[in-house]
Amino acid sequence: MTRFAVRTVPAxxxxxxxxxxxxxxxxxxxxxxxxxxxxxxAASGRELDQFFDVAALGAVVTKSIMLAPRSGRATPRMAETxxxxxxxIGLQGPGIDAFLEHDLPWLHAKGARAVVSxxxxxxxxxxELARRLRGAPGLAAVEVNISCPNVANxxxxxxxxxxxxxxxxxAVRRHxxxxxxxxxxxxxxxxxxxxxxxxxxxxxxxxxxxxNTLLGMVIDPGTMRPxxxxxxxxxxxxxxxxxxxxxxWQVHAxxxxxxxxxxxxxxxxxxxxxxxxxxxxxxxxxxxxxGDPCAPVRVLTELRHALVARGFASVGAAVGFAHxxxxxxxxxxx
Amino acid sequence: xxxxxxxxxxKVLSVRRTGAYHHLTLVAPGIAERTRPGHFVALxxxxxxxxxxxxxxxxxxxxxxxxxxxxxxxxxxxxxxxxTAWLAEQHPHAPVDVVGPLGKPxxxxxxxxxxxxxxxxxxSAPLFALGEALRARGCRVDFVLGAASQDRxxxxxxxKRMAATVAVTTDDGSTGTRGLVTDVLPxxxxxxxxxxxxxxxxxxxxxxVSRIAxxxxxxxxCAVEESMACGIGVCMTCVLPVVxxxxxxxxxxxxxxxxVFHGDRVRWDHVGTVPPDTVGRTASALAAGGRAx
Numbered sequence: 290m291t292r293f294a295v296r297t298v299p300a301x302x303x304x305x306x307x308x309x310x311x312x313x314x315x316x317x318x319x320x321x322x323x324x325x326x327x328x329x330x331a332a333s334g335r336e337l338d339q340f341f342d343v344a345a346l347g348a349v350v351t352k353s354i355m356l357a358p359r360s361g362r363a364t365p366r367m368a369e370t371x372x373x374x375x376x377x378i379g380l381q382g383p384g385i386d387a388f389l390e391h392d393l394p395w396l397h398a399k400g401a402r403a404v405v406s407x408x409x410x411x412x413x414x415x416x417e418l419a420r421r422l423r424g425a426p427g428l429a430a431v432e433v434n435i436s437c438p439n440v441a442n443x444x445x446x447x448x449x450x451x452x453x454x455x456x457x458x459x460a461v462r463r464h465x466x467x468x469x470x471x472x473x474x475x476x477x478x479x480x481x482x483x484x485x486x487x488x489x490x491x492x493x494x495x496x497x498x499x500x501n502t503l504l505g506m507v508i509d510p511g512t513m514r515p516x517x518x519x520x521x522x523x524x525x526x527x528x529x530x531x532x533x534x535x536x537x538w539q540v541h542a543x544x545x546x547x548x549x550x551x552x553x554x555x556x557x558x559x560x561x562x563x564x565x566x567x568x569x570x571x572x573x574x575x576x577x578x579x580g581d582p583c584a585p586v587r588v589l590t591e592l593r594h595a596l597v598a599r600g601f602a603s604v605g606a607a608v609g610f611a612h613x614x615x616x617x618x619x620x621x622x623x
Numbered sequence: 624x625x626x627x628x629x630x631x632x633x634k635v636l637s638v639r640r641t642g643a644y645h646h647l648t649l650v651a652p653g654i655a656e657r658t659r660p661g662h663f664v665a666l667x668x669x670x671x672x673x674x675x676x677x678x679x680x681x682x683x684x685x686x687x688x689x690x691x692x693x694x695x696x697x698x699x700x701x702x703x704x705x706x707t708a709w710l711a712e713q714h715p716h717a718p719v720d721v722v723g724p725l726g727k728p729x730x731x732x733x734x735x736x737x738x739x740x741x742x743x744x745x746x747s748a749p750l751f752a753l754g755e756a757l758r759a760r761g762c763r764v765d766f767v768l769g770a771a772s773q774d775r776x777x778x779x780x781x782x783k784r785m786a787a788t789v790a791v792t793t794d795d796g797s798t799g800t801r802g803l804v805t806d807v808l809p810x811x812x813x814x815x816x817x818x819x820x821x822x823x824x825x826x827x828x829x830x831x832v833s834r835i836a837x838x839x840x841x842x843x844x845c846a847v848e849e850s851m852a853c854g855i856g857v858c859m860t861c862v863l864p865v866v867x868x869x870x871x872x873x874x875x876x877x878x879x880x881x882x883v884f885h886g887d888r889v890r891w892d893h894v895g896t897v898p899p900d901t902v903g904r905t906a907s908a909l910a911a912g913g914r915a916x
Contacts, residue, residue: 329859331857336855336879339855340628340630352859357903360873360897360901360902360904361862361874361903362897364849364850364861364862365850367850367852367858369675369676369852374852376858378859378860381859381874382903527674527676556676579676579677579852579853579857580676580677581630581720
């Protein structure tokens with residue numbers, strides 16, 4: 290890269306200019322902009338649509354859908370932690386039938402692009418979910434929540450086992466229309482996230498969503514017992530953002546051609562930009578929605594300004610930009 | 624009345640001490656016009672870039688559509704943790720982001736009926752706007768207010784202004800009858816020939832009130848207090864077991880399907896658990912671990 294490739298001169302277009310190109314692509318799926326909701330933080334879009342038009346986002350990523358209706362765990366299911374929260378919901382949901390009857394048609398009618406997250410307890414269940422989604426109007430992509438316990442392997446989560454992860458992703462890929470991208474959602478709670486990422490991509494994943502929550506726990510000093518009924522829970526929020534940036538960086542460095550959706554504690558446009566610079570082609574806004582229902586559209590506006598201010602002509606130009614070779618001229622202040 | 628909640632950049636008008644509690648008045652234009660008794664608001668706490676990422680939910684005490692500074696929303700709360708402590712410390716003009724009105728409000732009887740309103744601690748806050756609305760429909764309103772002690776009793780004067788009778792109980796006897804609201808409730812209901820009971824307060828109180836009214840064949844509307852992260856229906860943390868029209872128990876969100884429930888529909892003895900006959904209950908409802916969502 291030459292010194293002239295460094296974008297220090299602002300682009301001529303202003304952030305408000307409708308010609309400013311925010312389009313991004315995820316494994317063949319073109320999105321009008323790179324800001325999405327995060328699975329489990331937006332239900333199926335209806336609630337947030339009271340606050341902003343969900344079709345204005347790049348896509349709505351749904352709460353993970355399972356085959357059967359599911360009650361989820363007992364309460365307390367949530368604990369606030371420094372710059373974050375723990376949750377232990379237990380994948381409460383109405384099941385795929387109700388989702389296909391009520392939720393996906395609603396998103397489609399709204400003109401929103403739906404990235405449908407699926408979760409199962411076995412490879413077969415994941416495959417069956419993908420089969421049921423096949424051809425459903427409004428389905429833009431399938432996100433595979435592999436942070437589920439594998440019933441067949443003593444509850445070891447698929448995401449922590451490259452072999453099991455690739456089996457699940459392979460089954461979903463086989464049952465999904467070729468034109469619909471399959472995204473594997475990776476857990477950061479692994480020794481080598483690049484190895485898991487590679488096995489998912491080898492099994493046919495068109496892109497990777499990073500990161501799921503980190504396993505955590507809090508104990509109430511008053512009762513001297515765990516706060517959550519489920520004992521442990523998933524840690525999310527700004528507290529985990531540096532972990533997410535690290536994971537995206539490592540995987541992008543190893544496989545720069547694989548599209549990544551970055552997530553984990555994004556609550557501002559600059560946070561979103563950080564993930565894009567690390568290698569994400571799109572960014573999901575999750576826990577921030579609980580504190581600010583309008584966070585996704587606010588992040589989109591802030592990101593647009595941040596990209597323009599740095600002279601990026603497109604989102605694509607910024608993807609992985611932090612990986613560029615050191616720029617000697619800039620380093621010595623020229 | 625327009626539908627749906629708003630997100631409004633509010634400002635503190637005042638924070639006043641009232642006994643052991645704080646009474647916060649926020650300028651939050653647009654909220655009042657949409658609010659009915661039983662609605663709640665979710666407030667952001669801690670200011671910009673705070674480490675407290677979740678909203679705090681408060682039932683609405685009262686609203687005013689117009690004022691010198693625009694429409695206002697009032698809530699009453701106790702300091703429980705860092706978020707409520709932050710709110711209590713705010714000065715006039717401090718910005719506080721407001722989302723509301725949220726939830727399903729109390730249902731009012733179609734015809735004039737005799738009603739008893741039961742409040743525990745600052746849980747009584749939403750009952751006074753309700754009492755006014757009931758009075759406007761020609762309903763008889765009796766109040767039962769209870770608290771641990773006199774300084775934790777909220778709204779006795781409000782109640783006296785509108786109610787046919789007001790019964791007060793405290794655990795320590797510092798004012799009113801020593802004991803629980805449920806000790807005096809049957810008498811109040813008998814004297815007023817109560818046809819509907821409205822209640823708001825701690826879960827054990829709601830359970831007991833619902834049971835007493837149920838034995839007398841009187842319907843109850845209970846506003847529950849479940850811990851919430853978002854208040855708008857996306858986080859799935861504020862659930863409790865509720866029996867639906869089809870007779871099946873489901874874990875329902877108290878923020879959007881409540882906070883007001885028919886007392887005979889809530890599985891009070893199972894709050895905090897997933898009853899065995901709940902739709903979609905699996906072994907993992909009890910199992911520890913996991914974070915798949």
